[in-house]
Amino acid sequence: MITPEEEPLAQLKPMPEDWQRALAVVAHPDDLEYGCAAAIANWTDAGREVAYALVTRGEAGIDTLAPEECGPLREREQRTGAAVVGVETVEFMDHRDGVIEYGPALRRDIAAAIRRHRPELLITLNYQDTWGGLYWNTPDHVAVGRATLDAAADAGNRWIFPELAEQGLEPWGGVRWVAVAGSARPTHAVDARPGIDRAVRSLLEHRTYIEALTDEDPETYCRSFLTRNIEASADRFGKVPAVPFEVFSR
Numbered sequence: 001m002i003t004p005e006e007e008p009l010a011q012l013k014p015m016p017e018d019w020q021r022a023l024a025v026v027a028h029p030d031d032l033e034y035g036c037a038a039a040i041a042n043w044t045d046a047g048r049e050v051a052y053a054l055v056t057r058g059e060a061g062i063d064t065l066a067p068e069e070c071g072p073l074r075e076r077e078q079r080t081g082a083a084v085v086g087v088e089t090v091e092f093m094d095h096r097d098g099v100i101e102y103g104p105a106l107r108r109d110i111a112a113a114i115r116r117h118r119p120e121l122l123i124t125l126n127y128q129d130t131w132g133g134l135y136w137n138t139p140d141h142v143a144v145g146r147a148t149l150d151a152a153a154d155a156g157n158r159w160i161f162p163e164l165a166e167q168g169l170e171p172w173g174g175v176r177w178v179a180v181a182g183s184a185r186p187t188h189a190v191d192a193r194p195g196i197d198r199a200v201r202s203l204l205e206h207r208t209y210i211e212a213l214t215d216e217d218p219e220t221y222c223r224s225f226l227t228r229n230i231e232a233s234a235d236r237f238g239k240v241p242a243v244p245f246e247v248f249s250r
């Protein structure tokens, strides 16, 4: 019997291109910069609109900074990091970092963001227990990833969260794909080469976080982390360094 791990690695398909608006929903500042900013740079270059919705401000992410100081600082770093890859709209939902709960409140907040932005493509981060192998994921990523996959449908249903329509947010059933960055089971990919330099700069904008994380020179750290990741996918994408996604069609 062949387990999934032993199957020959299938080639990743190119990401769908027939869309105009995307919304990325993740738990923390830096999730998109670690996960898929090179792909986002490609898309904004092509004239597509991409907005970010962050569930927290990442205020529990730096051991040496108290949350009330850390939250506003990480919000600023996230806004500049987004601007580097052509993203001007960055929203924060103000759930508490580290203890995001999967449930109706989270689904409703994400469904509201989907109705505001009316994306055809939703982007989120790995919702699985691990990053592959034995690298355990965080509960915030799991909750937000799953809730985003669920909210793609919630946003189109008038009756699950009727209070949203009362606030003027009419149902939006137009999400055609949900693309999960950082998944251990990718299906699609985007050529990372045109966007990689901006992806490095956008990750580098999270300077306070990175300086607290590593003694390495921040730029060397960002470039080697992202380069390693995109090269790891090249064998499955015609030798092209790539940002992989697990894509759910709707």
Ligand SMILES: [Zn+2]
Residues within 6 Å of the ligand: 027, 028, 030, 031, 141
């Ligand atoms: Zn995170």
